[in-house]
Amino acid sequence: VGDLFDDYCHPGRGPLRNAYEEVLEKGGTPRADYTDVIDALSQLSPEDISSRAQRLARAFMDQGVTFDLDGEERPFPLDVVPRIFSEADWAQVERGVAQRVQALEAFLADVYNGGRILADGVVPPHVVTSSPGFLRAVHGVNPPNGVRIHVAGIDVIRDEEGELRVLEDNIRCPSGVSYVLANRGAMARVLPEIFWGQSIQTVNQYPPRLVQALRAAAPSGVADPNVVVLTPGVYNSAFYEHALLARLMGVHLVEGRDLVCHGTEVFLRTTEGEIPVHVIYRRVDDAYIDPLHFLPESLVGCAGLVNAARAGRVTIANAVGNGVADDKLVYAYVPAMIRYYLDEEPVLRNVETLALEDPVQREQAFRNRSKLVFKRVDGSGGKDLLLGPYASEEELDAVCAAVVRAPRQWIAQRMIALSCAPTWVEGTMAPRHVDLRPFAINDGEGIWVLPGGLTRVALQEGGLVVNSSQGGGSKDTWVLGGGPLDGLGPTRADERVIGAPRDPGPDDDAAPGRQQQQQQQAHDGVRS
Amino acid sequence: MTNALLSRVAESIFWVGRYVERAEGTARILDVLVYQALEQSTAVGDDASRRLLAVMGLPPEPDTERTLWRVTERLTNDPTSRSSIAGALHAARENARAVRHVIPVELWEQINAVWVGLPEQWAMAARSGPASYLAFVKAQVAAITGLADTTMSHDHTWLFFTLGRCLERTDVVARQLASLPFPEVTEGALVVLLRSCGGYEPYLRLAQGVVGRDRILDFLLRDRLFPRSAFASLTVAEECVAQINVGRVDEWDEARGLLGLARAELEYSSPATLSENLARRLEALQHTVSAVNDAVLRRYFAHDLPTAWRRGTGS
Numbered sequence: 001v002g003d004l005f006d007d008y009c010h011p012g013r014g015p016l017r018n019a020y021e022e023v024l025e026k027g028g029t030p031r032a033d034y035t036d037v038i039d040a041l042s043q044l045s046p047e048d049i050s051s052r053a054q055r056l057a058r059a060f061m062d063q064g065v066t067f068d069l070d071g072e073e074r075p076f077p078l079d080v081v082p083r084i085f086s087e088a089d090w091a092q093v094e095r096g097v098a099q100r101v102q103a104l105e106a107f108l109a110d111v112y113n114g115g116r117i118l119a120d121g122v123v124p125p126h127v128v129t130s131s132p133g134f135l136r137a138v139h140g141v142n143p144p145n146g147v148r149i150h151v152a153g154i155d156v157i158r159d160e161e162g163e164l165r166v167l168e169d170n171i172r173c174p175s176g177v178s179y180v181l182a183n184r185g186a187m188a189r190v191l192p193e194i195f196w197g198q199s200i201q202t203v204n205q206y207p208p209r210l211v212q213a214l215r216a217a218a219p220s221g222v223a224d225p226n227v228v229v230l231t232p233g234v235y236n237s238a239f240y241e242h243a244l245l246a247r248l249m250g251v252h253l254v255e256g257r258d259l260v261c262h263g264t265e266v267f268l269r270t271t272e273g274e275i276p277v278h279v280i281y282r283r284v285d286d287a288y289i290d291p292l293h294f295l296p297e298s299l300v301g302c303a304g305l306v307n308a309a310r311a312g313r314v315t316i317a318n319a320v321g322n323g324v325a326d327d328k329l330v331y332a333y334v335p336a337m338i339r340y341y342l343d344e345e346p347v348l349r350n351v352e353t354l355a356l357e358d359p360v361q362r363e364q365a366f367r368n369r370s371k372l373v374f375k376r377v378d379g380s381g382g383k384d385l386l387l388g389p390y391a392s393e394e395e396l397d398a399v400c401a402a403v404v405r406a407p408r409q410w411i412a413q414r415m416i417a418l419s420c421a422p423t424w425v426e427g428t429m430a431p432r433h434v435d436l437r438p439f440a441i442n443d444g445e446g447i448w449v450l451p452g453g454l455t456r457v458a459l460q461e462g463g464l465v466v467n468s469s470q471g472g473g474s475k476d477t478w479v480l481g482g483g484p485l486d487g488l489g490p491t492r493a494d495e496r497v498i499g500a501p502r503d504p505g506p507d508d509d510a511a512p513g514r515q516q517q518q519q520q521q522a523h524d525g526v527r528s
Numbered sequence: 529m530t531n532a533l534l535s536r537v538a539e540s541i542f543w544v545g546r547y548v549e550r551a552e553g554t555a556r557i558l559d560v561l562v563y564q565a566l567e568q569s570t571a572v573g574d575d576a577s578r579r580l581l582a583v584m585g586l587p588p589e590p591d592t593e594r595t596l597w598r599v600t601e602r603l604t605n606d607p608t609s610r611s612s613i614a615g616a617l618h619a620a621r622e623n624a625r626a627v628r629h630v631i632p633v634e635l636w637e638q639i640n641a642v643w644v645g646l647p648e649q650w651a652m653a654a655r656s657g658p659a660s661y662l663a664f665v666k667a668q669v670a671a672i673t674g675l676a677d678t679t680m681s682h683d684h685t686w687l688f689f690t691l692g693r694c695l696e697r698t699d700v701v702a703r704q705l706a707s708l709p710f711p712e713v714t715e716g717a718l719v720v721l722l723r724s725c726g727g728y729e730p731y732l733r734l735a736q737g738v739v740g741r742d743r744i745l746d747f748l749l750r751d752r753l754f755p756r757s758a759f760a761s762l763t764v765a766e767e768c769v770a771q772i773n774v775g776r777v778d779e780w781d782e783a784r785g786l787l788g789l790a791r792a793e794l795e796y797s798s799p800a801t802l803s804e805n806l807a808r809r810l811e812a813l814q815h816t817v818s819a820v821n822d823a824v825l826r827r828y829f830a831h832d833l834p835t836a837w838r839r840g841t842g843s
Contacts, residue, residue, distance in 0.1 A: 052656070188567045189659035195566045202567060204719075211737035227736065250732025 018160040019417035040194040077473030083455040087481040096348030098447040106341035133323020145444035148319035158419035169326040176454040178241035183476040201451035207248035213443035225278035232300040261304030264311035328377040357407040365412040372412040451479035539829035540623040545692025547620035552669040553700040559662040560724040642668040694765035702813040762791040782823040790816040
């Protein structure tokens, strides 16, 4: 390893000193999967790395790969050091994520059709009924192919021991997959040397897989379903992603005002009149999707969608009402769900979680408040979250008071020092904490996990919140090995040059054996 | 003032069209194939490089030297080969220089500026990969063709330029298709092909995201609206020849006849038969391009030697 990593040292301070180091072992040797990449990066000078980092940012600005922060478009910072998963580690992520999605599907189907699991006492009924994500409006609405979680983003972290665990489930509208696609493209173009000699599984399969899953979810009897992506609009922070997915799936990107319901049929307003819509991949929250059932003031949804879905005339993906299963209190019960529905042990463990509505656990949490993380059950994006070890006494008092006011709204978790990885920050390699959001697609036949996922980095020193709205960045995430290498199969077996050589130019012939003549002609040209 | 154009001028402008299109086509193919190979695995770099050479009509490298980078270099920066980007752009520039008096000054300057800018781009590519080089070529060629379309009269000069572009385009599509092992070809390979023609997204919108072999073949060979399909290119080429020949409608025009037959063959074949005898069909298509090229040459550019290239030193 060259100088680049010489000054790199593991964070040795405070509550994060035990964090697992992803890339370098103690003593600074790279882990086996990283050897080639670290070697290749070490060939570059710090100035080179800085200029490549700038080009990555520039590439994102040029492509408009941005997210919206307080009304300003910013590139999502992409780090020069990739995150690498061995085939074995990834196999565990894959199995764990698929298992979890399967259990959550079963749970959703159950709670919206009577709730066997509640009657059996595995999940307390009030946990479900008091969840803000539990929507009575969709009780008994059963999607055509049984799928409610078409796309899942299950956040996975590595704890101090290097064990992969699930931090939270996102099964409403998980975002970030566009960065997975954009990161790979930008990295290969800006840092081709680190790809050399690697065997990396492609991420390009995501859009075709998604469109195939969405088509499979169409109402029965529709041979050629019309799929659309529903976006809140160009000012949404993830608009880039909505546009990218629509483009790569070849479907319309629509806003609520482009849709209209007549009875239980949904139509798209076009220059050719109204055309029927069968599957809506919506990136609009439940509360806004249908002003008839939910927030009446919503301008980004379309009145009548829920009724159309109930009538089985349109499929909403992900299904309305999924929020009950990614409620952070319900999270605590997911391992139990896996055992209950699938009769399996969880492949990926949860993070230890205290349910603060329970007086005993609440007391326990309050006693250890400076060691725990407090989270609101419906919070996301790193908001409504307090890291005990970094909080002042006043902040802790305030959060405890909030917990006492609404205990159902809060959970507390052991603060895990997320694993860290070398990250290029201000001209030097420094350890930064990372997580991982793998994306899974359920097409009703099986659950497919995109090999890669989004590794997010907390760019502030010692930061644990990796969300893009909190100054986070990302890393290209590689899954090594295997997989059919599509698109580059051999040429025709005979390997001969195809057809006649192209028409040469007036004095040119690229055919073999003619070079001498060409050179001769060049001479003639100069002499004449 | 007649439409008459010096044969030499017409020939040069025709070749400017062919060469800039060739440079763009090569840049597009490389941009997709090289990075596809890189993003996945270099174990397939070998296959990718072999296919690149086949598409470009170049003989295979000896096994020991057949690396993706070497092939990339050969197809970008080999000024002795008109199949490389630098070679094609150099040829375009030399042809344009000889006729700079008949093309708009902006167009000439654009063509010249690309050539002048290439070494700098290559130096950057040598340091950090060909992405920026290929992006530069694509953008600059688009500027060239855009200027030709918007600042030239659509007179005979423009018609020969456009005819050259369309012939080259047809040839590129036919060659790329011919490089694939039909009917065993994978969908992935077809997606790569669509992307390298810039046709991936238009295709997806047309097919609602469904990737199907026959449908892609249909799209690339005879979509009416996608400008890089063989049908669309042939149609424009045919229109160019017809306009060049306007007023002489009674005469047999070989180029037009060949283009019309090839176009009609695509247009009136049933979708089911399109993939039958594909190899023969593609070979016929390439043959048509060559034959049209020769017919145009005989009819309009007839002279003993290709004078556009025999430039003196000014003495």
